[in-house]
Every structure is written in C-alpha cells, then in structure tokens.
Amino acid sequence: MIHKLIDKIKKTKAPIVVGLDPMLDYIPDHVKKKAFHEFGETLEGAGEAIWQFNKAIIDGTHDLIPAVKPQIAMYEQFGVEGLIAYKKTIDYCKSKDLVIIGDIKRGDIGSTSAAYAVGHLGKVQVGDKSYRGFDEDFATVNPYLGSDGVNPFIDVCKEENKGLFILVKTSNPSSGEFQDQLIDGRPLYELVGEKVAQWGESHMGHDYSYIGAVVGATYPEMGKALRKIMPKTYILVPGYGAQGGKGKDLVHFFNEDGLGAIINSSRGIIAAYKQKEYEHFTAENFADASRQAVIDMIKDIDGALEAGK
Amino acid sequence: MIHKLIDKIKKTKAPIVVGLDPMLDYIPDHVKKKAFHEFGETLEGAGEAIWQFNKAIIDGTHDLIPAVKPQIAMYEQFGVEGLIAYKKTIDYCKSKDLVIIGDIKRGDIGSTSAAYAVGHLGKVQVGDKSYRGFDEDFATVNPYLGSDGVNPFIDVCKEENKGLFILVKTSNPSSGEFQDQLIDGRPLYELVGEKVAQWGESHMGHDYSYIGAVVGATYPEMGKALRKIMPKTYILVPGYGAQGGKGKDLVHFFNEDGLGAIINSSRGIIAAYKQKEYEHFTAENFADASRQAVIDMIKDIDGALEAGK
Numbered sequence: 216m217i218h219k220l221i222d223k224i225k226k227t228k229a230p231i232v233v234g235l236d237p238m239l240d241y242i243p244d245h246v247k248k249k250a251f252h253e254f255g256e257t258l259e260g261a262g263e264a265i266w267q268f269n270k271a272i273i274d275g276t277h278d279l280i281p282a283v284k285p286q287i288a289m290y291e292q293f294g295v296e297g298l299i300a301y302k303k304t305i306d307y308c309k310s311k312d313l314v315i316i317g318d319i320k321r322g323d324i325g326s327t328s329a330a331y332a333v334g335h336l337g338k339v340q341v342g343d344k345s346y347r348g349f350d351e352d353f354a355t356v357n358p359y360l361g362s363d364g365v366n367p368f369i370d371v372c373k374e375e376n377k378g379l380f381i382l383v384k385t386s387n388p389s390s391g392e393f394q395d396q397l398i399d400g401r402p403l404y405e406l407v408g409e410k411v412a413q414w415g416e417s418h419m420g421h422d423y424s425y426i427g428a429v430v431g432a433t434y435p436e437m438g439k440a441l442r443k444i445m446p447k448t449y450i451l452v453p454g455y456g457a458q459g460g461k462g463k464d465l466v467h468f469f470n471e472d473g474l475g476a477i478i479n480s481s482r483g484i485i486a487a488y489k490q491k492e493y494e495h496f497t498a499e500n501f502a503d504a505s506r507q508a509v510i511d512m513i514k515d516i517d518g519a520l521e522a523g524k
Numbered sequence: 525m526i527h528k529l530i531d532k533i534k535k536t537k538a539p540i541v542v543g544l545d546p547m548l549d550y551i552p553d554h555v556k557k558k559a560f561h562e563f564g565e566t567l568e569g570a571g572e573a574i575w576q577f578n579k580a581i582i583d584g585t586h587d588l589i590p591a592v593k594p595q596i597a598m599y600e601q602f603g604v605e606g607l608i609a610y611k612k613t614i615d616y617c618k619s620k621d622l623v624i625i626g627d628i629k630r631g632d633i634g635s636t637s638a639a640y641a642v643g644h645l646g647k648v649q650v651g652d653k654s655y656r657g658f659d660e661d662f663a664t665v666n667p668y669l670g671s672d673g674v675n676p677f678i679d680v681c682k683e684e685n686k687g688l689f690i691l692v693k694t695s696n697p698s699s700g701e702f703q704d705q706l707i708d709g710r711p712l713y714e715l716v717g718e719k720v721a722q723w724g725e726s727h728m729g730h731d732y733s734y735i736g737a738v739v740g741a742t743y744p745e746m747g748k749a750l751r752k753i754m755p756k757t758y759i760l761v762p763g764y765g766a767q768g769g770k771g772k773d774l775v776h777f778f779n780e781d782g783l784g785a786i787i788n789s790s791r792g793i794i795a796a797y798k799q800k801e802y803e804h805f806t807a808e809n810f811a812d813a814s815r816q817a818v819i820d821m822i823k824d825i826d827g828a829l830e831a832g833k
Contacts, residue, residue: 236636239650247651256651288636292643293650294657295607302604322666323629324696327545327597334601341548341602342556342565348603357631359668360694361701385669387633392670392719396712398705403712407702 216352216377217420217427217449220314221474223281229513230469232316232451233276233505234481235304236286237265241486243498246271258296265290266300268501270307272485275502276509282314284451284479302349309350316451317351320382322364329367337371353378355429355451358407365414369426373418378425378449383408383441386431386454404437405444412445423449423475432465432478439467442475450476456483456512462519469520478516484508525661525687526729526736526758529623530783532590538822539778541625541760542585542814543790544613545595546574550795552807555580567605574599575609577810579616581794584811585818591623593760593788611658618659625760626660629691631673638676646680662687664738664760667716674723678735682727687734687758692717692750695740695763713746714753721754732758732784741774741787748776751784759785765792765821771828778829787825793817 224230239247242264250264273283285308290301308315321331333339334348356368356379368379384394384404394404408428415424424447430438432454442450450468455461455478468476487493487508488501496504533539548556551573559573582592594617599610617624630640642648643657665677665688677688693703693713703713717737724733733756739747741763751759759777764770764787777785796802796817797810805813 238635238639251651256653258648258650258655258657261648261650286632286636286639288630288632288639288643292639292648292657294643294648294655295604295611297643297657298604298607320630320632320666321597323595323597324694326547327595330547330595330597330601334597334603334606339567339570339601341567341570342560344565346567346603348567348601348606357629357666357668359666359691359702360696361698361703363696363698364694382668385633385673387669387672389670389672393668393712393716394670396705396707396715398707403702403705406705410701 216314217423217425220281220449220477221423223314224474224477227279227281228517229280230474230477230516231280231509231512232282232284232477232479233272233280233484233509234284234286234318234453234479235269235272235485236289236481237268237485238289239264241482241489242268243488243501245499258293261293262296262300265297266303269304271502272505273308273311273313275506276484277311277313279506279509279513280313282316282477283308284316284318286318286481305349305351314353315351316353316355316380317349318355320355320357322357322360324360325363325367328364329371332368332371336368336377337375353380353427355380355382357382358410369414369418372425378427380427380429380451381411381414383411383428384430384434384437386433390431405440408441408444412448415445415448419447423447427451429453430468435464435467442467442470446470451479452476453479456480462515465516466519466523473520480512484512525623525685526732526734529590529758529786530732532623533783533786536588536590537826538589539783539786539825540589540818540821541591541593541786541788542581542589542793542818543593543595543627543762543788544578544581544794545598545790546577546794547598548573550791550798551577552797552810554808567602570602571605571609574606575612578613580811581814582617582620582622584815585793586620586622588815588818588822589622591625591786592617593625593627595627595790614658614660623662624660625662625664625689626658627664629664629666631666631669633669634672634676637673638680641677641680645677645686646684662689662736664689664691666691667719678723678727681734687736689736689738689760690720690723692720692737693739693743693746695742699740714749717750717753721757724754724757728756731781732756736760738762739777744773744776751776751779755779760788761785762788765789771824772831774825775828775832782829789821793821
C-alpha cells in the first residue's frame with residue numbers, strides 16, 4: 216500500500232491528503248436541511264449530512280489527490296450512526312481508488328491492539344467465514360504502550376499489504392509536555408522516532424517502509440531532526456493551514472527525492488467555502504471551493520519544494 | 525460518578541470491575557450456534573453472539589459487582605455490527621445500575637478529543653436537539669498528546685458528572701519502553717502520574733477525584749510509588765488473573781481507607797468456565813462459572829487487604 220501511495224503521489228504531483236473531518240458546523244445549511252428533512256434532526260440525520268458532504272468533496276477533488284484521511288472521532292461522536300457514515304465514506308473513497316488513511320490513533324496491549332488491527336486493516340473470523348470491518352489502507356497508531364502494542368498492527372499490515380502512521384510528535388500546542396521530555400539529553404519523540412524506524416525495517420516497501428510516522432507541521436525544526444532519524448519512513452504531517460503550518464515550513468519533512476512526506480489539510484480544504492479567500496464560490500458550491508483550495512495547497516507546497524532545491 | 529462508583533464499591537464490598545472483552549473464542553458453542561442460526565456466520569451473527577454472552581454474564585454477576593469495563597476494541601473488530609453490540613451492552617448494564625467504564629483509550633488534539641468526549645461521555649448537538657452516542661460513565665484516555673488532548677475530556681466530565689481513567693503505567697510487558705524512560709532521574713510514568721493528580725484537582729469528588737489513572741497490576745512496586753504521587757486519584761488496575769497479577773500484589777494500590785483502587789479482571793471472569801478450576805460448571809452454565817470466579821476474586825482481594833492491615 217506504500218507503493219500505491221507513492222505511485223499516486225507521483226502521478227498527481229500532490230504530496231497531500233485531504234482530512235475528511237466533517238464537523239456539522241462545516242456542512243452548508245442546504246446539505247443539512249436536506250438530510251434533516253429526510254431523517255429528522257437525529258443521529259441518523261447527522262450521519263446522512265456528513266456522508267453527503269463528504270461525497271460531494273470527494274467527487275470534487277478525487278482526481279487531484281492521492282489520499283484521504285477521515286478522522287474517526289468526528290464520526291464516532293454521533294455513535295453507531297456516525298460510524299455508518301465513516302464506513303460509507305471509506306467505501307466510496309475506495310471506489311474512487313483513493314488511498315485511505317484511517318485517523319484512529321488506536322493503541323492498546325497485545326490482544327486488544329490485534330482486535331483493532333483486524334477491525335480496521337484486516338479480516339475478522341466469524342465461524343468459517345471472514346469479514347472486513349472498516350477496511351482502511353493505513354491507520355494511525357499511538358505508541359505509548361510500546362512494541363507489544365504496535366506489533367499486532369504490524370503483523371496485520373504484513374498479511375494485508377497495509378501500513379501505519381505512528382504518532383511521534385503531534386501538532387498540538389501541549390504535545391511537548393511528555394513528547395519533548397529529555398531522556399539522556401534527547402527528547403522522547405526522537406526515541407519514539409528511532410523505534411518507528413526500527414519497526415519499519417520489518418516491513419519495507421521499495422524505498423520506504425510501510426510503517427510511517429506522524430510529525431506535526433507546527434514543529435518544522437523537529438521535523439528536520441526526525442527526517443534524519445527516520446530516513447526510510449514516510450511522514451504524515453498534520454497541522455498545515457488552519458493549525459498554522461505553511462508550505463515553506465514543510466520542506467525539511469521531505470527527502471531529496473522529493474518524497475517521504477504527505478501533508479494533511481482538513482478544515483482548510485473541506486470548509487474552504489467559509490474562508491474569505493474562497494467565499495465567492497458560495498456555500499452552494501462548497502465542493503468547488505474545496506477543489507480550488509486543493510489546487511492552491513498543491514501549488515504552495517510545490518513552490519516551497521522548488522524554492523528549497 | 526466517582527461518588528456512585530465508591531458507594532457501590534462500599535455496598536458490594538468488591539473493589540473490582542468485570543472486563544467485558546468478549547473474544548469469539550470465549551463464547552460457548554451453544555451461544556454462537558444460536559446466534560449464527562438466526563443471523564448466519566456474519567458480522568451481525570458475531571454481534572448477536574457477543575451481546576447474548578454479555579447479557580448472561582451481567583445477569584449472573586451484577587448484584588455482586590459495582591462496575592463493568594467493556595473493551596471497545598473487542599467490539600470494533602466486527603465493524604459497525606460489533607459497535608451495535610457494544611452499545612446494547614452499555615444500555616443493559618445501565619438498566620442494572622452498574623457503573624460503566626468504557627475502555628476506549630482515545631486521545632487526540634483538542635477539537636478531536638472533544639468529539640470523542642461528547643460521543644462517549646456527553647451529548648452531541650444535531651440541529652436543535654442533542655443526543656448521547658455511546659454514553660459510558662467513565663472512559664480510559666491516552667495521555668501522549670498532553671494537556672490539550674486531555675482537557676476536552678475533563679470539560680465534558682465536569683458538565684456531565686462523569687470521569688476518566690488516564691493511562692499512566694500499562695500492564696503489558698513492553699510498557700516500559702517509553703513509560704519507564706528516565707527524565708531527570710525519574711520515570712516518565714511518574715511525570716504522567718503527577719500530571720494526572722494535577723488534572724484531577726480541577727474535578728474533585730468528596731475524597732477522590734473524578735479523574736483517575738490506569739496502573740497495571742503487573743507492576744506492584746510502581747503502583748506503590750504512584751499511589752503516593754496520586755493520593756486522591758482512583759486507580760484502575762488491569763492485569764489481575766490471566767495477565768499474572770494476584771491479590772497480594774495489589775495491596776499497595778489501595779489507600780489506608782481501603783479505597784482508591786478498582787481491580788479489573790476480564791478473561792478470568794468471563795471465560796472462567798474454560799479454566800480447570802471452574803470447568804465442572806460446564807460450558808452450558810458459563811455464567812454460573814463467572815459468578816463463582818467473581819466471588820473467588822473478591823475473596824482473594826479482600827483477604828489480601830485484611831492481611832495487609
């Protein structure tokens with residue numbers, strides 16, 4: 216699956232991923248109105264609104280991008296009905312041949328991590344039959360429990376030709392509270408980064424590992440250090456746009472081959488129509504605004520990479 | 525909710541929680557057969573088998589115990605159908621007045637943690653209406669992202685009178701890889717423990733905080749140290765029984781008031797009928813075996829606490 220991701224990045228010339236994190240506030244009134252008319256102001260109605268919103272954005276952007284990253288929390292907040300919308304979104308993205316990074320940030324002790332892994336990346340056995348629960352291509356994983364929390368995910372990835380992005384340095388302001396603590400003079404996130412590089416060696420693609428890392432765009436200097444510690448690790452970079460990261464901050468997340476990083480934008484793309492720059496599209500044409508925001512984001516990152524050469 | 529938990533622990537004299545982590549392998553054939561007969565060997569069939577298994581165990585033990593801890597991964601592995609069984613289990617436990625600790629180990633950046641918090645502990649707004657997604661009483665939370673990943677959970681807990689158990693030192697063998705790393709001569713888990721105590725000060729019950737901690741039974745010495753660092757923190761202790769922890773190892777997790785800790789057992793209770801000690805109950809009467817295992821666990825812990833006085 217890392218091959219497919221890299222092939223699609225090369226083909227689209229877009230090392231970006233669209234974060235499908237649909238807060239109800241982002242969804243234009245006409246979409247919500249239609250869904251609520253059909254299902255009422257219910258969890259089912261919310262699920263329908265999210266799904267229709269996602270579908271329009273996928274239709275409007277899928278030919279420009281290699282991948283999407285649905286954030287499961289935004290669906291899970293609506294309970295089972297929200298997770299039905301999450302699954303519909305995954306299946307639809309798959310039909311458009313997009314790579315799907317499930318932003319699930321799961322992680323537990325061995326047998327429990329194994330259950331998450333089969334549910335999201337693998338197949339679960341029921342009697343003589345087997346089924347795929349959510350069936351993303353990649354999943355994000357929290358490393359706090361150490362190797363025996365991560366290895367069950369890697370085992371399923373090997374079987375299924377799928378991949379992970381493991382949290383190393385997150386984009387939020389207080390990420391440093393634990394992640395930046397010094398251990399023998401070096402921050403914890405570097406230790407986690409080294410471990411990710413080691414885990415990655417057991418499941419290599421051609422040039423890059425199936426086991427990637429998450430490093431926030433908001434910490435470009437740390438990204439530079441981590442790039443060196445994990446040379447064969449693909450880095451998923453959240454925090455572009457709305458969280459403050461800019462194209463020029465991102466150059467050092469990439470390797471000299473122009474690969475090795477994929478930049479996520481969520482709100483900046485899916486709620487583009489709410490920004491001054493794109494408000495002329497109007498809420499009615501929100502998917503066109505998202506398309507333009509994708510084009511502009513690709514240009515910003517491409518420009519920064521060119522200037523950095 | 526911490527009041528209710530403590531009241532129920534006092535009333536049942538059982539500082540224990542039954543982990544509802546139903547692997548299909550734990551479920552007796554006659555339960556699976558019935559479910560598969562009705563729904564086929566499908567995800568729906570698996571969900572039905574889990575739900576019927578849980579229901580029988582709850583019926584067989586609810587008067588003896590204060591709380592249950594469903595592990596969401598064991599449901600999530602069956603996709604949406606599994607999560608329907610998770611929700612049914614929660615609702616049924618609620619009807620029996622049990623305290624429900626959702627073992628979800630979520631944690632993300634601010635707005636995303638907020639979405640998990642409303643989905644599991646609070647209410648989500650849909651137009652003019654609001655709904656409860658999963659509606660557990662407590663949730664487990666992963667602290668790797670720091671305060672702004674945890675605070676949105678605490679905010680919802682304050683509104684809803686609910687609580688958390690934050691991972692401090694987990695029960696698995698490799699938990700030390702990151703959690704035991706020394707920072708200025710002290711392990712990371714102590715730093716996290718201090719932070720949990722601080723977070724807890726903002727949401728206090730009478731003697732104990734609504735914000736608890738998870739510390740594995742498999743590390744009794746660390747439990748002793750953490751008990752002192754977090755005197756007003758309730759400690760959820762996994763790893764009893766199947767993972768190796770015994771009653772005598774657990775004395776130091778408790779305060780002198782005999783409170784302050786709640787011990788989880790999952791496999792040891794729900795799959796008791798598979799153990800030599802309880803096999804005379806036979807698979808047909810698996811819930812009676814679970815009831816006896818609960819009685820024996822209470823005796824083991826009570827005995828250890830008495831001996832430790």
